[in-house]
Amino acid sequence: MDNLRIADFTAEPLDAAMNEPFEIATGTKTEVRNVLVSAALADGTRGYGEAAPPADSKRDGQAATLALLRKQKGFLVGKSLSAWRPLLQELDHRLGPARGPAKAAASMALLDAWARSRRIPLRALFGSAGAKIFSDVTVTMGSPASAEAAARRIVKMGVRTIKIKVGRDVDEDLERVLAVTKAGKKLRLMLDANCGYEPKEAIALARQLKRRGIIPVLYEQPAQRDDWQGLSEVHRFTKIPVAADESVAGRADAAKMAKLRSAQVVNIKLMKCGLLEAWDVALICRAAGLGLMIGGMVESSLAMTCSAHLAAGIGSFDFVDLDTPLWFKKDPMRGLKIARGGLYDLSHVEAGIGVAPGNPRKRKKAPRRRSRP
Secondary structure, eight states: OOTTBEEEEEEEEEEEEEEEEEEETTEEEEEEEEEEEEEEETTSOEEEEEEOOOTTOTTTSHHHHHHHHHTTHHHHTTOBSTTHHHHHHHHHHHHOTTOHHHHHHHHHHHHHHHHHHHTOBHHHHHTOOOSEEEOOEEEOSSOHHHHHHHHHHHHHTTOOEEEEEOOSOHHHHHHHHHHHHTTOSSOEEEEEOTTOSOHHHHHHHHHHHHHTTOOOSEEEOOSOTTOHHHHHHHHHHHOOOEEESTTOOSHHHHHHHHHHOOOSEEEEEHHHHOHHHHHHHHHHHHHTTOEEEEEOSSOOHHHHHHHHHHHHHHOOEEEEOOOGGGGBSSOSEEEOOOBGGGEEEGGGOOSBSSEEEOOGGGOSSOOOOOOOO
8 A cells, every 4th residue: 555645635714813914015914814735645644735825816816726726636636645746746737837825835735744654854855954943023014113112022032133124115114124223232134125116216225224334134125026137236236135035936037046146145935936846946046156045925834834944954044034923813833833033943843844733622721822023
């Protein structure tokens, strides 16, 4: 009997309340409408995956992602995970281009099941370069007062790297960044414009900060998605390392970035292209000497910890942005969590991702609520 044969594959809504809005330059997320995928093997092992589809998209939203994933059950059931890579490649092809959240959830569940069945942590699949990584925590859009309050909560968590959302108005963003600096000394600041700026605006903000002695360690996506020359200009005029996020959505973009070097760092997200392609993107960028960053959408501990396995397993990730479980009013998952200092300690994970859906009715006592950022 092939114990790695897929016996079942399901997808269901994963809805959750947020403790506060997650606001960026291009929009605001006020509720979580994700998708939970489960894959069961013949030996009884079950793996889990998560999709975080964009809320404002009919083509790629929760309902469309659910329907797309449920269609794959007939293809997957009966297949073996013994040769998992060609199977995942075929599955990615079936899901189609630009279906990153669906690809991420399916590949995550299948590889979680494979690793659990083999009794190895998922990071071992990616190379076992390390077992611990430290995430930044984000200050979203809002008033300077709310930004300072959030930054002080972050510092109390033992986190010294703070990512600040910018990209709407240079003067307002300047005040928000200055407010964050009041929370502590020698903080590492990262700016994330999410395509909200034109290069001249991004440069203007950097210059105003420099006059006040503030030099961010990273400037993420300070130009439109297709403005690769703009990314290069921001670095040339500010000398701040620039990270490409929206500009690099998969292997082809990574290869182009390796050639043109419009940015110095690439932000890799499972939801952009799925786990298999994100892994390839990381290897392409590392081989080209580009800096690596791991990030995500608004995801629970399940998808965030999977990303942590990828980054820790490959190694060489200088920037880690896996903090979104902190925006859940109640994380629907049990298992490994982001800890004090932004730590993901994967050394305690014996098999798979180390996170699974929770079942509050079976818990003897409620989990301690984690302070929001």
